[in-house]
Amino acid sequence: MAVARRTNRGPSAAAGNRAALIAAAREVFAAAGYEAPLSAVARAAGVGQGSLYRHFPDRTSLALAVFEDGVAELEALAAEPRATLDDLLTLITEQTIASTAFIEMVSAYADDPRIIAVRDRVAKVLDGKLAEARRAGHVRADLTTDDLILAVGMFAAVLTMRPAPARRVAAARAWALLRRGMDA
Amino acid sequence: MAVARRTNRGPSAAAGNRAALIAAAREVFAAAGYEAPLSAVARAAGVGQGSLYRHFPDRTSLALAVFEDGVAELEALAAEPRATLDDLLTLITEQTIASTAFIEMVSAYADDPRIIAVRDRVAKVLDGKLAEARRAGHVRADLTTDDLILAVGMFAAVLTMRPAPARRVAAARAWALLRRGMDA
DNA sequence: GAAAAATCGGACATCGGTGTCCGGTTGCTA
DNA sequence: TAGCAACCGGACACCGATGTCCGATTTTTC
Numbered sequence: 257m258a259v260a261r262r263t264n265r266g267p268s269a270a271a272g273n274r275a276a277l278i279a280a281a282r283e284v285f286a287a288a289g290y291e292a293p294l295s296a297v298a299r300a301a302g303v304g305q306g307s308l309y310r311h312f313p314d315r316t317s318l319a320l321a322v323f324e325d326g327v328a329e330l331e332a333l334a335a336e337p338r339a340t341l342d343d344l345l346t347l348i349t350e351q352t353i354a355s356t357a358f359i360e361m362v363s364a365y366a367d368d369p370r371i372i373a374v375r376d377r378v379a380k381v382l383d384g385k386l387a388e389a390r391r392a393g394h395v396r397a398d399l400t401t402d403d404l405i406l407a408v409g410m411f412a413a414v415l416t417m418r419p420a421p422a423r424r425v426a427a428a429r430a431w432a433l434l435r436r437g438m439d440a
Numbered sequence: 441m442a443v444a445r446r447t448n449r450g451p452s453a454a455a456g457n458r459a460a461l462i463a464a465a466r467e468v469f470a471a472a473g474y475e476a477p478l479s480a481v482a483r484a485a486g487v488g489q490g491s492l493y494r495h496f497p498d499r500t501s502l503a504l505a506v507f508e509d510g511v512a513e514l515e516a517l518a519a520e521p522r523a524t525l526d527d528l529l530t531l532i533t534e535q536t537i538a539s540t541a542f543i544e545m546v547s548a549y550a551d552d553p554r555i556i557a558v559r560d561r562v563a564k565v566l567d568g569k570l571a572e573a574r575r576a577g578h579v580r581a582d583l584t585t586d587d588l589i590l591a592v593g594m595f596a597a598v599l600t601m602r603p604a605p606a607r608r609v610a611a612a613r614a615w616a617l618l619r620r621g622m623d624a
Numbered sequence: 625g626a627a628a629a630a631t632c633g634g635a636c637a638t639c640g641g642t643g644t645c646c647g648g649t650t651g652c653t654a
Numbered sequence: 655t656a657g658c659a660a661c662c663g664g665a666c667a668c669c670g671a672t673g674t675c676c677g678a679t680t681t682t683t684c
Contacts, residue, residue: 293641304663365603406614413597419549430590437621477671488633
């Protein structure tokens with residue numbers, strides 16, 4: 257009955273394999289953090305290591321593809337005139353609870369220009385709304401964008417240090433603590 | 441001319457080698473963090489790997505020996521009746537700036553009973569002074585010991601993520617932020 | 625001063641991860 | 655339907671770290 261037996265070989269499979277790799281990497285990074293072995297990603301995608309490295313020559317290119325959606329989502333939210341700094345931070349913390357990998361990549365020291373570019377995109381996203389929030393007196397007047405990035409980095413670090421079951425509680429307390437430190 | 445050519449062989453060298461290993465580990469952990477390769481410690485101590493593993497069968501035993509002094513110092517300070525929570529936190533942050541390794545070990549998830557024991561010692565140290573500080577209204581009434589450990593963990597994480605030159609600045613801002621979140 | 629006991633050091637077996645290489649498969653084109 | 659270009663997969667070479675093993679070295683003891 258001519259079942260379209262899916263194969264992942266041949267030229268026409270390239271796009272599908274690429275997508276499968278990104279999806280698998282998203283899950284693996286979420287489960288095991290940014291440093292997860294890439295061989296696990298290839299296995300989860302049902303694809304050989306060769307294909308992984310052909311599509312994404314290094315960890316960074318794969319990660320950038322995985323996180324592009326999240327960054328775009330942030331930028332879209334920031335573009336909304338009625339969105340506040342609070343909304344942005346809420347979205348970031350939600351993304352971070354889902355997977356700390358993005359913040360791990362962005363906030364660790366790295367001289368890779370592609371990573372720096374992403375960090376700059378995030379900083380830019382926060383910048384405008386932060387100025388607004390300061391004017392409105394919602395946050396301390398001396399709060400800087402760097403402070404926000406620092407806070408998000410600390411938040412992500414707490415999550416990576418705890419085992420999964422204890423995360424939600426620790427996340428709530430940690431973010432409350434950080435929030436009180438930022439509020440006016 | 442019978443120069444007392446120092447050797448690190450033979451029975452009488454054991455104690456000296458042990459001390460050299462602890463000193464070397466202290467420096468290596470400070471420079472490269474808690475996950476630093478033990479082979480680097482042996483090299484820095486001028487001692488073979490065999491001796492390292494003979495004296496300290498695993499990373500934890502070596503680390504415990506290295507950090508014992510710091511914990512004892514904390515306990516001594518806590519025993520002083522006039523010492524405040526603030527004094528304790530200052531000492532901890534100073535120790536952390538010198539080397540994040542101790543906090544990395546203590547605040548990461550670990551089921552090793554020896555590590556749990558050290559964490560408990562630190563928690564106990566903080567506990568008494570925290571109650572005092574709460575009564576005196578120096579910190580928020582709902583601040584818990586876990587919050588303090590969380591805060592110190594976040595602080596250490598910031599330091600490990602930054603390259604050495606940027607540390608002091610980031611440390612100051614991060615700690616100020618955390619402190620504001622704790623103060624009444 | 626010679627043998628026994630205690631200790632050392634580094635070579636090495638092992639392991640897990642990275643990134644490469646090439647024989648084999650697929651689909652496009654003529 | 656034959657040939658070719660694109661692509662796949664997994665074996666494998668490499669690397670750095672861990673932990674072990676044993677011949678070599680030093681001290682102690684008699």
